[in-house]
Amino acid sequence: MLSKLKRLEQEAKLLEPNRKTRVSLAQEIEQFIQDFFDEVSNSPAYQADHYRQSFLSILETPSLRSDWLNQLKQYVINPGVNVTSPGFLGYIPSGGLYISALADYIAAATNCFAGAYFISPGAARLENTVVAWLCQLIGYESTAGGTLTSGGSMANFIALVAAREEKDLPACNFSRCVIYVTSQTHHSNIKGLRIAGLKEAILRYVPVDNHFKMKTHLLEQMIKKDRRNHLIPWLIIATLGTTNTGSVDPIKKISDIALRYQLWLHVDAAYGGFFILCPTVRKIIQPMSLADSITVDPHKGLFLPYGTGAVLTKKVASLLTAFYYNEFDYLPNKNDLLQISSTSVSPELSRPFRGLRLWLPLKWYGLGPFTAALNEKLLLTQFLYHQLRKDSRIEFACKPQLSVLTFRYHPKKGDANKFNEQIFEKIKADGQVFFSKTQLDHKTFLRIATLSFRTHLDTILLAIDKLYWAIEQINKT
Numbered sequence: 001m002l003s004k005l006k007r008l009e010q011e012a013k014l015l016e017p018n019r020k021t022r023v024s025l026a027q028e029i030e031q032f033i034q035d036f037f038d039e040v041s042n043s044p045a046y047q048a049d050h051y052r053q054s055f056l057s058i059l060e061t062p063s064l065r066s067d068w069l070n071q072l073k074q075y076v077i078n079p080g081v082n083v084t085s086p087g088f089l090g091y092i093p094s095g096g097l098y099i100s101a102l103a104d105y106i107a108a109a110t111n112c113f114a115g116a117y118f119i120s121p122g123a124a125r126l127e128n129t130v131v132a133w134l135c136q137l138i139g140y141e142s143t144a145g146g147t148l149t150s151g152g153s154m155a156n157f158i159a160l161v162a163a164r165e166e167k168d169l170p171a172c173n174f175s176r177c178v179i180y181v182t183s184q185t186h187h188s189n190i191k192g193l194r195i196a197g198l199k200e201a202i203l204r205y206v207p208v209d210n211h212f213k214m215k216t217h218l219l220e221q222m223i224k225k226d227r228r229n230h231l232i233p234w235l236i237i238a239t240l241g242t243t244n245t246g247s248v249d250p251i252k253k254i255s256d257i258a259l260r261y262q263l264w265l266h267v268d269a270a271y272g273g274f275f276i277l278c279p280t281v282r283k284i285i286q287p288m289s290l291a292d293s294i295t296v297d298p299h300k301g302l303f304l305p306y307g308t309g310a311v312l313t314k315k316v317a318s319l320l321t322a323f324y325y326n327e328f329d330y331l332p333n334k335n336d337l338l339q340i341s342s343t344s345v346s347p348e349l350s351r352p353f354r355g356l357r358l359w360l361p362l363k364w365y366g367l368g369p370f371t372a373a374l375n376e377k378l379l380l381t382q383f384l385y386h387q388l389r390k391d392s393r394i395e396f397a398c399k400p401q402l403s404v405l406t407f408r409y410h411p412k413k414g415d416a417n418k419f420n421e422q423i424f425e426k427i428k429a430d431g432q433v434f435f436s437k438t439q440l441d442h443k444t445f446l447r448i449a450t451l452s453f454r455t456h457l458d459t460i461l462l463a464i465d466k467l468y469w470a471i472e473q474i475n476k477t
């Protein structure tokens, strides 16, 4: 038995390389990363997909070639939409701050257990500090709380579960519960309701105005009618920065209605939340502090790599009610805790130490460059809007409220939907910039969403050039 143990130990120890091996591996990867960052400002926003299965397939024995990093780049990193390119103007752009990548390296290597205060008090305290900072930023009082999540979808889901538990809704009442959304509500909320067991609840789509904002007088009428019909108006989901047009629902008015009829107000600010830093739009954003729960997405508005969202609730107690669990023998009692553990306010236990990737850039740079970058995005969008407005063939879905511009081109002849689809395809195939497209009232619109910290004036000028280049190409054929 002892000789067998020795043999197994010998083999298992391959998982713990010595310093020389570590340094050489790290240097190889470091070189690769530095090349990536040197090239990223000129990298295309879209590349065609190709892959080699033999590179991906996992075998019993080591199966990487010495040029594996190049293969990784070729078959894994490059294909498809390149969200790190400054020319990526589709969907909601994300970031990929270098300093956060380094923070992730530290977090993964040291593998701190940030989920529970008694296991890693330092990591838990850091995350609680970051969450408290987020709460303060959006205007919550000290009774607020929250947790860092993998992204906005998970944050929305957690908020909906907290809302369900706070109301203490028995399942037999779900089918009488009414939830108010609009056609512009992000689908992750609807999905979140389903996975929270609420698919039987009644979903009411409150009509939107011509800026794609919820019509609050209709919201109130619907709630009154539902009450009269003995239903249970329960939850309003408002959006601060819709995906299609970047529209901001009138949060103050919605909050007044939520208070009057005692509904839970969730504000999905995954895209728009961090524009609270920008004086020109603060007025429409500030009322989010009236919400019972809020989703923000630091991997959008604070330019972090994917994997960081946050859910905040006006009262931390709402999260504890939904997620605290003390029946494990090996976890300490709630009363033993000097600080909140994230496991007490979220569905997760073991999880990555997410706080570090958010904390380090804020400590390193301060808020200044983040605020500047966000102000720049708003101004770039206004610039783009004013440039495109000179062309009478361009129709706008609405005036841009944040940093999404949604528009369509009216060709001299032929079907406008088809023409805009063609513009989208041409620009995608060219690859230098990437727009996205959407449908509003059965019309195809193009979207330019400016949120990457790498997107500056030169990219927006390039985007305009590419738009007219694409139009010319299509007109020629």
Ligand SMILES: *Cc1c(COP(=O)(O)O)cnc(C)c1O
Pocket (backbone or CB within 6 Å): 092, 150, 151, 152, 153, 154, 156, 186, 188, 239, 241, 242, 243, 268, 269, 270, 271, 297, 309
């Ligand atoms: C991006 C986004 C989401 C989803 O967030 P993920 O981080 O992609 O899970 C939800 N709501 C809105 C408004 C968004 O912009």
